[in-house]
Amino acid sequence: MPKFKQVDVFTSVNFKGNPVAVFFDADNLTDKELQSIANWTNLSETTFVLEPTNPKADYRVRIFTPIDELPFAGHPTIGTSHAVIQAGLVKPNDDGIIVQESAVGLVSVKVKDGGLQFKLPFYKHEIYDLNSDLIKGIIKSLGSTTEKVKRVVLVEDGPRWLTIQFNDGEDVKELKTDSTSLIQISQKSGLDGFSCFGKFSANSHDLIDQSLTYEARNFVVFGSYVVEDPVCGSGAGADSSLLAEFEDFEGDLTIRQGRNLGRNGIIKVSVTKQQNGDNSRTIYVGGNAVTVLDGNY
CATH class of the missing domain: 3.10.310.10 (Diaminopimelate Epimerase; Chain A, domain 1)
Structure with missing residues (x-):
């Protein structure tokens, strides 16, 4: 069976941050199924980990609210990065960086001081x-x-x-x-x-x-x-x-x-x-x- 994790983000203490549900092996799920799962978790965001389409990326993520899909969001990026590293699916490079593929493009995520930080793609x-x-x-x-x-x-x-x-x-x-x-x-x-x-x-x-x-x-x-x-x-x-x-x-x-x-x-x-x-x-x-x-x- 495919795995999932629920991660509390921007905290080191359970239940004091912002939760995100991370579902692995989502390549075979339809858009309707992805949205249905996100609606069911009823969290502000739910993410789905897929195989990357860009060779520079370590993984691809799709981010859903209970009602629609987002091109990018911050705490889901931190939470998903934490989940894929912890699960052993991705290993940071020598500079402590992994690369996430999302709808806005490639996002660099760095392991630093026991936590994670993402580079804001644009503003x-x-x-x-x-x-x-x-x-x-x-x-x-x-x-x-x-x-x-x-x-x-x-x-x-x-x-x-x-x-x-x-x-x-x-x-x-x-x-x-x-x-x-x-x-x-x-x-x-x-x-x-x-x-x-x-x-x-x-x-x-x-x-x-x-x-x-x-x-x-x-x-x-x-x-x-x-x-x-x-x-x-x-x-x-x-x-x-x-x-x-x-x-x-x-x-x-x-x-x-x-x-x-x-x-x-x-x-x-x-x-x-x-x-x-x-x-x-x-x-x-x-x-x-x-x-x-x-x-x-």
């Missing part, structure tokens, strides 16, 4: 007017005010996140969504994902190490309901790309996420400038992962 930015009625309505639906917000940028890095940078991490922790209003706005605007983050002040008790520490929360509208993602890798990538682009950030930062849901996810991000003259950045998003369930299907 695109579109600036939104903070004083527009649309943004005011969204921020109000999130339970906050524009006075607490620094900037708003639509970031596409696989998913499309309307990324809202708050002035303080405490403001992010205090968000309380008006689901009905947020759904109505999303249906009219076509925006379906909201990545909210803010930096803690230097004297905050929430600082956990010497690197820059941020609080993040991600909200997704699925049809008639709003879901808060416990810990979100692509959201962390979107947040970090905004800092890199608009604040010229370079270096390491730590993002905490999930505490409003009883989780305690820790995401480590590294941003480096490229030496090619175009001021582009390379962004790595990473963290720990642990296998919680191990079985067959």
